[in-house]
Amino acid sequence: MVITKSRLVLGATAVTLSTIAVTSLGIHSRGQALFKASPKELVDEVWQIVQRQYVDGTFNQVDWQAVRKEYLNKSYSNQQEAYKSIREMLKRLNDPYTRFMDPQEFKNMQVDTSGELTGIGITISQDEKTKQLVVIAPIEDTPAFKAGILAKDVILKIDGKSTKGMDTNQAVNLIRGTAGSQVTLTIQRNNQEKQFKITRARIEIHPVRYSQKPTSVGKVGYIRLNQFSANASKEMQEAIKNLEKQQVAGYILDLRGNPGGLLFSSVEIARMWMDKGTIVSTVDRQGEREREVANGRALTNKPLVILVDKGSASASEILSGALQDNKRAVIVGTQTFGKGLVQSVRPLDDGSGLAVTIAKYLTPNDRDINKHGIDPDVKVELTDAQRQDLWLREREKLGTKDDLQFAKALEILGKQIAAKGTPTAEKK
Template identity: 55%
Template sequence: MKTPKFLLPVGLACATVLSLLSAFNMPSWANFKDAPKEIIDEVWQVVNREYVDPTFNNQNWQETRRKYLAKDYKSREDAYKSTREMLKGLGDPYTRFMDPKQYESMKVETSGDYQGVGIQLGLDEKTHELTVVSPIEDTPAFTAGVKPKDVLLSIDGRSTKGMDIDQAVNFIRGQAGTSVALKFRREGKPLTLSLVRTRIELKPVKYSLRTEGDRRVGYIRLSQFNAYAAKDMGNAVAKLTREQADGFILDLRSNPGGLLYASADIARLWLSEGTIVSTVDRDGQRESITVSRPAMTSKPLVVLVDGASASASEILGGALQDHHRAVLVGTRTYGKGLVQSVHSLSDGSGVAVTIAHYQTPSGRDINKKGIDPDIKVELTKEMAKNLKADQVATLADPQYARAVDVLGQQIAGMPVEQVVAAAGKPFPAERQPVAAENQTPVATP
């Protein structure tokens, strides 16, 4: 059986290869082929072969297989329920099963076009509550004022307790023009919103040339790393360069991530050589994604980040920081440093499995730690509350205003290291990129 497999850092597909399910440890396959429990064993085999933790969260994984295959399943829905239960034992919210409808939704989202309200959801690893990573700009959720860290309590009156991300997404999405009632908890208080679903085209890049004092600033806002992100980013950099921007501000705030290779391709627009990111699997094998072609521009760059900048955002930010290509301004990032592969199963369902940790070029593992910006600019709750939507990324926005000042220093000829040192933060020696020799490049176009 051939199984499509996708590689991603945050639950989205980015490359397609074919992977043959091994017959190893499958002596009873012929006895239940096409039966509901076939899916359970398919999932077990993928996890057994690829999961990043060889102890499987200190479980006897062989015994787990025997336990779940010994049961009788009257329907595929029963098998799906047990599959989710089996994966839950890994204690990893990113390793998850998707029924056919959920799997199709995931693929649709990757394409950058779907019908819904525009919310990026995550699962809090401590509380196991569904939490908003960020609303997508110019969507019903964004317009209604949904904010990062809002906790989703119910969907159309249905409690989200025990619900996984894919199930929640399935309930929230629907035909354009229909409504959905979402109940949140924000800072301990309940908040209920009725949102009308619409067709959402995920345009990940917005940009403009701005005059800030005597400087021409190319501002680029990247909201997520979808299938269009790298191409749109390249077009933005090219146009702003033609318009004679003196430097760039790349805004990754509230960007939850997306496609691994989109982040790598965008890094190649700014870097001319070296490692972008390395992945380390359960055997300690390291593979590196590298760049070996000239960057589109060498003009000064500042990157804005915050606590909702996650996964692919951290890959890009970490690469630019480690190579001294940009100054990071804002607050510590989310801290999602894991890579998943997504496999299509025989009945049209799918499974995402954590297969590796990723590290920045200097070897930093940022999982559950995040990336500290070079220059920290906190927004207090009061400041964030008073900052209106149309003031974000203007001089009324303290983080953007500081980015403009930092960019001005670079435009005046100050190297990144000196800019950081001048801000009172010594440039860490451990941030020097590690050599890419003896590492297997995944992609060096």
């Protein structure tokens, strides 16, 4: 199996609400199909793709041959009937990440990842056990973020409509809208219901922000990575090079609230921090592996501490897992989201699209973090109230000593810098 830029995405990225729907999965479609398949042909096309590619050869204990027979024995008079059957067929797999998109939904999905979004700025997923819609993370500085939406919030209602039985595509269709319009989300958090009335807006996302911080342990490079979009690696490279010119002694990389994004972006960024070793491996249903490794072109070997929390998902978990297993970084914060699946997204003959879970990924030490996440080396918990205060009401404290997780990261980094400096002093 080959990891390519255009076809593979992390299942954990799920759905980011944007303009006309969902974003940033790095899909490049072949455009409008030259012909429209008949409804029954479309149903069979979807079945065949799943048959060839699905990650579990038992199809999650489903008799997939019997499913084909059942749905091809039906009569279809139009595409809408076929779409309904396809959704029913895929539900049998009990996998929220394998999903069908009608032509409009598929078009909506193909928003440029470098891009501008129009929406509220949250990334959502469907819990595999409860089937509830869950917020992976709000995108920083977006309407949802400013309104106080948090990672792991459960979306109970959208404009008063219950989300029970609703998939992510349906939720997106309800939440999306034009800039300036409003949507009301009913959220469950810690067994309490809260309502958020959010005004949609046009959002420009810059994935990397950085600064040089003078501290008691010397100059420290602080980099916040908000999303693994198509231009994240370019911006990360610029940040590291500029901070190296400023002769920082070490780095704190902040992945808190980063919901993930493109697989190749996480690999490219990992290579900037490590000279050698495995970054990630993907395993398909035949057990075949494709490994991504460092290429000896790290931009720095200075001490590194990474900040994570429950909103750090998919590509964030690949990056932090790679640097943790290779002992290149110390991970500080709380357990991450726990999504370790890879999807292939492809256009179908009538302009619709299909996302299929085709592999799982493992960290360099062969850890399967799906449904578990990355455990930090040093745990520093924040209550929801503390997190809201830090990220919403007192943003100026983010990345300072008043930020408890950052303060611990700085303490650890200081010890690393001192330890690394000792041998050099002895040689002199």
